[in-house]
Amino acid sequence: MDWDATRPGEIEAPLPDRVDARLVFIGRIRTPFASRDQCPRQGKADGPVCRIEVDPLWQPALKGLEHYARIEVLYWMHQARRDLLQQSPRSDRATTGTFALRSPVRPNPIATSLCTLVGIEKGVLLVRGLDCVDGTPLLDVKPDRCSYSPPAPPNPGEWREEPATGDEPQR
Secondary structure, three states, rough: OOOOOOOOEEOOOOOOOOOOOOOOOOOEEEOOOOOOHHHHOOOOOOOEEEEEEEEEEHHHHHHHHHHHOOEEEEOOOOOOOOOOOEEEOOOOOOEEEEEHHOOOOOOOOOEEEEEEEEEEEEEEEEEEEOOOOOOOOEEEEEOOOOOOOOOOOOOOOOOOOOOOOOOOOOO
């Protein structure tokens, strides 16, 4: 498959010359997927166990991660095009804006997957749920949710009991 070919209905943009941020790759992801053709469409919870190899400098940052069943993995889709404003996915051929898709083709090919943390070995996270090519650069790892994450606000019309603040009048 020619992943760089422009499909009918797609719109390209010239890439800007400026660079706005400095990213640091903190490791590499090892998967059984040698090419984009082999990658599953979005990761599967029962997918193969993959290895996230964290560089030695960043390994102390893994402390405490073992307490979480799920982690969010952010990675750089280094083989993806970066110039499409609208895309025509192979699955349906309908032209859709890049920001309305989870395609790896985007101005900044940052991908995120919620993965099941299977285990941790010296500097290596074992996970299920990835969808990237072997050797993909790792950007960041976060617990899916932690005690510092505020609860999501209720949806409109949804009632949620407010937690006690201690300021309520005593009866």
